[in-house]
Amino acid sequence: MAAHPTAPIIAPSILSADFAHLADDARAVDNADWLHIDVMDAHFVPNLTFGLPVVKSLMKASSKPFDCHLMIEDPERWAPPYAEAGAYNVTFHAESTNDPVSVARALRAAGSNAGLSIKPGTPLEPYIDILKEFDVLLVMSVEPGFGGQSFMPEVLDKVRAARRLVDSGELDLMIEIDGGIALDTIDEAAAAGVDCYVAGSAVYGSADPAAAVDQLRERARAADPRYAS
Numbered sequence: 692m693a694a695h696p697t698a699p700i701i702a703p704s705i706l707s708a709d710f711a712h713l714a715d716d717a718r719a720v721d722n723a724d725w726l727h728i729d730v731m732d733a734h735f736v737p738n739l740t741f742g743l744p745v746v747k748s749l750m751k752a753s754s755k756p757f758d759c760h761l762m763i764e765d766p767e768r769w770a771p772p773y774a775e776a777g778a779y780n781v782t783f784h785a786e787s788t789n790d791p792v793s794v795a796r797a798l799r800a801a802g803s804n805a806g807l808s809i810k811p812g813t814p815l816e817p818y819i820d821i822l823k824e825f826d827v828l829l830v831m832s833v834e835p836g837f838g839g840q841s842f843m844p845e846v847l848d849k850v851r852a853a854r855r856l857v858d859s860g861e862l863d864l865m866i867e868i869d870g871g872i873a874l875d876t877i878d879e880a881a882a883a884g885v886d887c888y889v890a891g892s893a894v895y896g897s898a899d900p901a902a903a904v905d906q907l908r909e910r911a912r913a914a915d916p917r918y919a920s
């Protein structure tokens with residue numbers, strides 16, 4: 692089994708933060724690894740959040756790497772500006788474009804990592820050959836659009852398949868999971884081989900968001916056999 696490059700990455704989703712106090716809520720999780728930014732356009736998903744101007748403003752208030760998850764149509768047009776603005780990861784949906792490779796190349800050329808996200812019902816197999824163009828595979832464990840939904844453990848088969856490809860050296864990317872991650876679900880995700888965990892309500896629904904981040908990281912580390920000494 693390949694060595695893990697770093698500690699489990701915890702990325703609080705500001706979808707569950709207070710939109711009137713985004714800067715404060717971003718700074719409340721300074722112990723997090725990334726800040727997860729859910730951009731929704733009310734077309735690709737039935738919800739609307741915020742766009743690039745808000746993300747740019749928030750970048751001035753947080754030193755965290757921005758893990759931007761674009762749940763939008765037309766990523767060819769709208770995704771590269773997030774990379775140009777300084778996002779660390781820019782992830783778009785496989786279901787949103789016929790040419791994910793061109794989008795990935797544009798993102799990398801603009802200076803960010805490229806991430807591909809797949810909905811719970813989208814299989815991994817059709818995308819395996821293009822994943823060498825990506826730095827992150829984001830496996831959705833809820834239907835995209837809303838926080839606070841229940842974790843879908845059946846998507847972990849895709850995580851396990853991706854983990855095998857990374858551990859065998861066929862792929863070189865980080866495996867991220869998003870949706871319903873909390874202290875009672877992170878163990879099975881960790882055992883399946885996840886590297887990066889998005890958590891919205893489990894962090895911002897807690898009285899102490901920073902403590903929730905630490906607890907999630909510790910739980911993921913304890914449940915992942917790659918960290919066994």
Ligand SMILES: O=C(CO)[C@@H](O)[C@H](O)COP(=O)(O)O
Binds near residue numbers: 704727838869892893
């Ligand atoms: O992308 C999404 C939802 O579409 C997620 O990032 C959610 O924001 C995660 O929230 P929780 O399920 O952790 O509450």
